[in-house]
Amino acid sequence: MATLEQIIDQMSDAGLPPLPSGHPVVDGKIHRFGRDKKAWYVLREIDLRSGKRVVTGSFGIWRGDDNNAIPVKLDWDGVTAEDRAEAERKQAEHQRAEAEQKLRDAELAANRARVAWGDASNATDVEPHDYLERKRITCEGTRIDAKGQLLVPARKYSGTGAVLAGLQKIAADGGKRFSSGMDMIGACCLLGKVNQDTPLIEIGEGYATCETVRMATGFDTPAMVAFNAGNLLAVAQQLRSDFPNTHLLLLADDDMRVVARLREALLKDFEAEWDPVVDGADHQVEAKNGDIVQVRATWRRDATDTDYIEADIRAGRRVQLRKFENAGISRARAAARAVGNASVVCPVFTDRAPDSKDSDFNDLFLAESLDVVRDQVRAARSRALIVAPAGALDDDVPAHFDDTPAPGALPASPAPSVPAEPVMKGIFTLQWALEHCALVHGSTDVWDSLNKLRMKRAAFVDMMGKEGAAAWSSHADRRAISPRNLPKTIRGVAVDEGGAGADNIVMMLDRYTLLYGTKTVWDAEKRTVIAYDAMALARGSDLASRWIGHPMHREVDLDKLVFDPTQRVDLDTHINMFQGFPLTPKKDQAKADLALGLLYSLCSSEANCDEIFHWVLSWLAYPLQHPGAKMQTALLFFGEKQGTGKSLFFEGIIKPIYGEHGATGGQHQLEAQYTHWRSQKLFVLFEEILSRQDKYSHFGLIKHMITGRDMPISQKFKDDRTEANHMNVVMLSNEFQAVPIEPEDRRFEVVEARNPLDPSLLKDIQAALDDGLSAAFYAFLLDYPIGDFTPHTKPIMTASKERMINFGRPDWEAFFLAWAAGELNVPYCSCLSEDLYLAYSRYCKRYGFRAMTLTRFAELIAQRIKKDRQWVTIGSSAKRLLTVFHVPQPEGEDPKSLSQQCERFRKLDEIEGTA
Numbered sequence: 001m002a003t004l005e006q007i008i009d010q011m012s013d014a015g016l017p018p019l020p021s022g023h024p025v026v027d028g029k030i031h032r033f034g035r036d037k038k039a040w041y042v043l044r045e046i047d048l049r050s051g052k053r054v055v056t057g058s059f060g061i062w063r064g065d066d067n068n069a070i071p072v073k074l075d076w077d078g079v080t081a082e083d084r085a086e087a088e089r090k091q092a093e094h095q096r097a098e099a100e101q102k103l104r105d106a107e108l109a110a111n112r113a114r115v116a117w118g119d120a121s122n123a124t125d126v127e128p129h130d131y132l133e134r135k136r137i138t139c140e141g142t143r144i145d146a147k148g149q150l151l152v153p154a155r156k157y158s159g160t161g162a163v164l165a166g167l168q169k170i171a172a173d174g175g176k177r178f179s180s181g182m183d184m185i186g187a188c189c190l191l192g193k194v195n196q197d198t199p200l201i202e203i204g205e206g207y208a209t210c211e212t213v214r215m216a217t218g219f220d221t222p223a224m225v226a227f228n229a230g231n232l233l234a235v236a237q238q239l240r241s242d243f244p245n246t247h248l249l250l251l252a253d254d255d256m257r258v259v260a261r262l263r264e265a266l267l268k269d270f271e272a273e274w275d276p277v278v279d280g281a282d283h284q285v286e287a288k289n290g291d292i293v294q295v296r297a298t299w300r301r302d303a304t305d306t307d308y309i310e311a312d313i314r315a316g317r318r319v320q321l322r323k324f325e326n327a328g329i330s331r332a333r334a335a336a337r338a339v340g341n342a343s344v345v346c347p348v349f350t351d352r353a354p355d356s357k358d359s360d361f362n363d364l365f366l367a368e369s370l371d372v373v374r375d376q377v378r379a380a381r382s383r384a385l386i387v388a389p390a391g392a393l394d395d396d397v398p399a400h401f402d403d404t405p406a407p408g409a410l411p412a413s414p415a416p417s418v419p420a421e422p423v424m425k426g427i428f429t430l431q432w433a434l435e436h437c438a439l440v441h442g443s444t445d446v447w448d449s450l451n452k453l454r455m456k457r458a459a460f461v462d463m464m465g466k467e468g469a470a471a472w473s474s475h476a477d478r479r480a481i482s483p484r485n486l487p488k489t490i491r492g493v494a495v496d497e498g499g500a501g502a503d504n505i506v507m508m509l510d511r512y513t514l515l516y517g518t519k520t521v522w523d524a525e526k527r528t529v530i531a532y533d534a535m536a537l538a539r540g541s542d543l544a545s546r547w548i549g550h551p552m553h554r555e556v557d558l559d560k561l562v563f564d565p566t567q568r569v570d571l572d573t574h575i576n577m578f579q580g581f582p583l584t585p586k587k588d589q590a591k592a593d594l595a596l597g598l599l600y601s602l603c604s605s606e607a608n609c610d611e612i613f614h615w616v617l618s619w620l621a622y623p624l625q626h627p628g629a630k631m632q633t634a635l636l637f638f639g640e641k642q643g644t645g646k647s648l649f650f651e652g653i654i655k656p657i658y659g660e661h662g663a664t665g666g667q668h669q670l671e672a673q674y675t676h677w678r679s680q681k682l683f684v685l686f687e688e689i690l691s692r693q694d695k696y697s698h699f700g701l702i703k704h705m706i707t708g709r710d711m712p713i714s715q716k717f718k719d720d721r722t723e724a725n726h727m728n729v730v731m732l733s734n735e736f737q738a739v740p741i742e743p744e745d746r747r748f749e750v751v752e753a754r755n756p757l758d759p760s761l762l763k764d765i766q767a768a769l770d771d772g773l774s775a776a777f778y779a780f781l782l783d784y785p786i787g788d789f790t791p792h793t794k795p796i797m798t799a800s801k802e803r804m805i806n807f808g809r810p811d812w813e814a815f816f817l818a819w820a821a822g823e824l825n826v827p828y829c830s831c832l833s834e835d836l837y838l839a840y841s842r843y844c845k846r847y848g849f850r851a852m853t854l855t856r857f858a859e860l861i862a863q864r865i866k867k868d869r870q871w872v873t874i875g876s877s878a879k880r881l882l883t884v885f886h887v888p889q890p891e892g893e894d895p896k897s898l899s900q901q902c903e904r905f906r907k908l909d910e911i912e913g914t915a
Helices: 004-013 081-119 130-135 207-216 229-242 258-270 327-339 361-367 370-387 430-436 457-464 466-474 505-511 532-539 541-549 589-603 609-625 646-661 667-671 699-707 759-768 773-783 799-807 811-820 833-847 854-861 898-908
Strands: 031-033 039-047 053-061 150-158 161-170 176-178 189-191 200-204 223-225 247-251 282-286 292-301 307-315 318-325 342-345 393-396 437-440 446-448 453-455 479-481 512-516 520-523 528-531 554-557 634-638 662-665 683-687 710-713 721-724 728-733 748-752 866-872 880-886
Touching: 004 053, 039 081, 053 081, 081 150, 081 161, 130 207, 150 189, 150 229, 189 207, 200 207, 200 229, 200 370, 207 223, 207 247, 207 361, 207 370, 229 247, 229 327, 247 327, 247 370, 258 292, 258 307, 258 318, 318 589, 327 342, 342 370, 361 370, 430 437, 430 466, 446 457, 453 457, 457 466, 505 512, 505 541, 520 532, 528 532, 532 541, 589 609, 589 646, 589 759, 589 773, 609 748, 609 773, 646 662, 646 683, 646 728, 646 759, 646 773, 699 728, 748 799, 811 833, 811 854, 833 854, 833 880, 833 898, 866 898, 880 898
Parallel strands: 200 223, 200 247, 247 342, 342 393, 437 479, 512 554, 634 728, 634 748, 662 683, 683 728
Antiparallel strands: 031 039, 039 053, 150 161, 161 176, 189 223, 282 292, 292 307, 307 318, 437 446, 446 453, 512 520, 520 528, 710 721, 866 880
16 A cells, blocks of 8 residues: 555655645545646545555656656555455546546536637627737637636537537736646637638647738638647648648747756756756766766657757666657647648747747747748748648758757767668658568568557558658568467457467468478467477367368478567568567656666666666667667676565566566576577576586586577477577676686676665565566666667676686686786796796795696796797806796886896796795
């Protein structure tokens, strides 16, 4: 259960402002508070038969047209399964009741609006309204009520007429509000008249924008007031349905204050004053409370080719990925591209300050003149109706959208391996389609693996745009998927239940494929190789015989059974065992923050923990953003302290993202005779896999799993085969030396987890594990900015890795490093091999090592410095041919002969003294 105090803490942790006096109120209604009333919450109480009460609901802060809803986190500790089931059932009932109430509220709002509209006076019959005077516009289509409010009707238009849905009420000071409870989606206000012969209709966000343009152009073109950017698409879609041949010109607001909004957000949410530098680099800012805030702001371009700022803001465990976008331009472009035969124009100011709030055509009118508005709009109309062909999309937007940032000026995300042309006209990008969409073999349908959706070709074209869909269809990296590999769908949407159908020959032909040259078959439903006899036993020998004798039964060679997460194999000749990721990502920053807090805690004992934290996040995100990517590195988290959360993070949060393509391995799996457990794996978590005596015997196998391209798959009573290696490896251990790390290791990112997990964080994570935590973190990783990170990015050195390397060094190498560093009482200079061996022997005796033979020692040291046979003179003896190690003399020293150096070593080493 969650108490009100806990809910208030959750709201505070999410960055909501302090609640006003008397709040929170548990009444099932939305309450708005804080600056500009952007913060909100809704809470309801559920009474259970056991006498317990559960408080549920959600809260958030409006940013643009996104309410950023965060569900209340419930603590189910001590709650019986019956109570929890009852609470969930009643919550669903509440949601259904709320949906029905919303419809009733919309009807009541429409009724109240009709009465208020009927009682109001025409704006032309009363004193001019202050808002209209200030905006210097006429009052077309408006009325004024007894309270002096300007009323703008919001109607739902269709081919059969218009129905009043509500009213926009504008006070004298410009404050705006809508009829309480009204259904805003698709509601708009028509200025002027339209018919099927109307060549062009304009759509704008605000009444002042549309009326200004009509005044400037002599009221010769109808305009639709959509009231806000989020409503542009719904209004445009309805107009396209009613007027299929009419061009739609969207009068976009230029909400260009993205840098200023980033500055304001830093001050408001982190108490940090800073003039943002948008360069993709990390900047540290000291907040007023002394905290260090790290900000990385990067220019990006969205699916509509509109620039926005992506900001990665971190302060301790707090991580925010914020998006500051030009909603006016972006939503207008998205609407235009969705409906076709549409274009976008926005005001171009002669001189506008970077922080100016001027954004629409009325602002342009007030700042410059009505003639400037007229010239810009008429030019856009001409381009739309004369130059652009039917169905084309034209953007008439300010130059700063094309020039900022300058190409190559900023460090961008890794360039996708796709051509720059053709330019995308759809809402979704070509890169997105190549990574997440696949052509369903034998049809023109498209499978969206991210949203688990099968769509018709026409729907895919509508989503991508004609040029984007064509580019995807002809691209060399386009994926394909067999219908046998798809889950059951209802109206195109995947459902959990449903199998291959009844036992009949049609089902058999669809489900089973003979692997030629073997006595095995591929079972497309169970996604595994089974023996023909096992299949016949399950289906009956008669049906199995009919299947094998049927001319349409399918056969493929064993080597054509592949595991290809990139989905680029030819499905006419191959079977692809990859079935996609089981989870659908669901954005929930509050839940993602729990996983981030746990990972940060695991990394926090390292001195460079922030750097490690980002590296590990990038390592986790890359194979999800690029399905099938084989990381050439692995993660090793170790630490003798238990309860740090290693298994909780990787087993409880990360592994569920991969579903059946994830596995947990141990010593038994490494030693097993059969390797079928490795088949179809993208993520493998090893826990305490190597005993002290087996560290070296299995280390070669582990290294191959990390960097090998393929691997043998053997299964009892089945034919051996080879499968591409796409598994990415994480190792967990409580041992100090979990694996023998080599001095020049390039495979392992080693992190020691020493700090215990915060009990409150552990409690929150346990409550969220079964409530979408993995799906939320999956969504976070899909959007995480990895920069120039690749599968070959080298691991970052940590203090724990250095200790592990030193721990595993052989005795001779430890001696050599100590000698070269000047830590011994012998000079680092050229010497006889037998003299160096004597120094090594004394070193081993002093420190408890077992000395090796001279021959082995000399050959191993020769890996570090040159060794050969030379004629040398030691003391008064004659020249002799001896084995010598050559050490380069330091610059600045008097040059000495080889014999002098060897004699110096022998004297200082005191073959009469101590090493």
